[in-house]
Amino acid sequence: MKTNTIIKGTIFTITLLLSACSPTYYLPTKQNVILFEEKGDAFITGNLATDGLMGVEGGYSFSDNIGLYSSFNKFDISIYGNTNRFIKDFCWDNELVLYKRYKSGIYTGLNAGVGFGEFNVNNPYFDLGYNRQFIQPSFGMKIFNRIEHVDLAISYRLTSLNYNALFFQNRTDYDINMAKTYFNLTDILNGKSFYFFEPALTLGFTYDFFKIRFQYARAFKFGEEMYFYQRESISSSLSLDINKLFFNRMNKTKKLHWAF
Amino acid sequence: MKKVVTILSIFLLLFTACTEKYNYPTVSENLSIVNLTDTSFVVEFGFMNFDTIIAKDTVNSMMNVCQYINKPIANENNLWMNEAQFNECVQTLKIYRIENNDSVLVNPVYFDNRNLWNSTMDKFIDMGVYVSINHVLEIKPEMFQQ
Numbered sequence: 001m002k003t004n005t006i007i008k009g010t011i012f013t014i015t016l017l018l019s020a021c022s023p024t025y026y027l028p029t030k031q032n033v034i035l036f037e038e039k040g041d042a043f044i045t046g047n048l049a050t051d052g053l054m055g056v057e058g059g060y061s062f063s064d065n066i067g068l069y070s071s072f073n074k075f076d077i078s079i080y081g082n083t084n085r086f087i088k089d090f091c092w093d094n095e096l097v098l099y100k101r102y103k104s105g106i107y108t109g110l111n112a113g114v115g116f117g118e119f120n121v122n123n124p125y126f127d128l129g130y131n132r133q134f135i136q137p138s139f140g141m142k143i144f145n146r147i148e149h150v151d152l153a154i155s156y157r158l159t160s161l162n163y164n165a166l167f168f169q170n171r172t173d174y175d176i177n178m179a180k181t182y183f184n185l186t187d188i189l190n191g192k193s194f195y196f197f198e199p200a201l202t203l204g205f206t207y208d209f210f211k212i213r214f215q216y217a218r219a220f221k222f223g224e225e226m227y228f229y230q231r232e233s234i235s236s237s238l239s240l241d242i243n244k245l246f247f248n249r250m251n252k253t254k255k256l257h258w259a260f
Numbered sequence: 261m262k263k264v265v266t267i268l269s270i271f272l273l274l275f276t277a278c279t280e281k282y283n284y285p286t287v288s289e290n291l292s293i294v295n296l297t298d299t300s301f302v303v304e305f306g307f308m309n310f311d312t313i314i315a316k317d318t319v320n321s322m323m324n325v326c327q328y329i330n331k332p333i334a335n336e337n338n339l340w341m342n343e344a345q346f347n348e349c350v351q352t353l354k355i356y357r358i359e360n361n362d363s364v365l366v367n368p369v370y371f372d373n374r375n376l377w378n379s380t381m382d383k384f385i386d387m388g389v390y391v392s393i394n395h396v397l398e399i400k401p402e403m404f405q406q
Binding site: 021022080081124172174175178181182 | 283284285287337339340343374379381383385391393
């Protein structure tokens with residue numbers, strides 16, 4: 001039993017070590033769940049995650065059930081090169097969020113979005129962009145049903161992913177073939193779409209006008225196994241509701257959200 | 261406590277394992293010549309002032325030929341030899357066999373161009389990334405000038 005555990009642990013570690021050194025071109029970025037509570041919620045969010053991910057996000061709820069959310073994240077999974085540049089890899093997602101918060105504390109949501117991004121910006125051999133479309137149902141609940149509360153949510157993002165690469169004109173066919181191997185591009189430039197199933201578990205702490213979120217997300221590719229994507233991501237984020245913070249400072253019990 | 265130390269060690273390894281992160285891994289380029297003739301022959305690698313005999317049914321490889329070329333090839337715009345650099349390198353080759361005290365040369369049109377070589381890239385990962393390009397040329401009997 002103990003030997004079996006050691007073998008499994010060793011294989012897991014080696015797999016992680018190898019994946020840490022190879023360029024990859026997809027990351028299960030943070031899923032935006034349990035965002036809005038009610039009409040008028042307006043969030044700005046800072047986001048930190050594994051793989052050097054840093055992001056800013058913003059969203060607004062137009063009604064008690066519909067909101068829009070936009071997030072820009074930069075990260076580094078394409079590995080090679082670019083020591084001094086601020087942005088190495090990035091993605092920009094825009095989502096329509098349909099949600100319902102029940103009085104019992106149950107939360108359901110459905111996000112539908114499109115995203116764009118680029119990898120290894122300023123690479124000397126190619127421009128590699130991608131776009132994705134996704135839907136993301138989510139289900140959550142308040143653990144303590146008060147204004148200050150803890151949320152726990154499960155969500156599943158279903159993603160369709162496409163790449164488009166442009167090799168520079170001064171590069172020969174030989175250069176292009178070598179670059180595909182060198183930069184680990186062979187799998188993704190076959191002209192096909194890729195489909196992912198991405199479950200995530202989110203733990204959130206809400207205190208009136210700010211929320212802290214921790215999330216573990218995992219990516220599973222449908223179909224043949226390939227090695228061009230990151231398997232998992234752990235993120236943390238801090239959101240401020242600027243509506244409650246600046247413009248609508250009373251809560252439902254007519255108590256001030258904050259005061260000097 | 262042991263579990264905590266183990267998990268922390270794994271994470272430490274993960275963050276320190278890949279020394280190539282943010283750098284472009286260096287590419288080693290190797291020339292291999294395969295003897296498919298019935299006799300041995302000589303190859304003179306002019307760019308490195310070296311010659312060798314390749315016996316029948318054997319392969320001879322020159323490792324990391326880039327270091328013998330006086331070109332700045334290891335920068336991010338030129339990670340491997342470009343076509344001109346490669347051609348310049350192989351155009352210094354001289355391949356011949358001795359017949360009746362005479363040299364019989366392989367016509368350079370069979371090897372003086374990158375397209376005549378079969379090139380493949382290999383990557384090997386072991387606490388770092390090692391990349392090599394192997395350029396292989398097969399020498400057949402009909403390539404010798406009569």
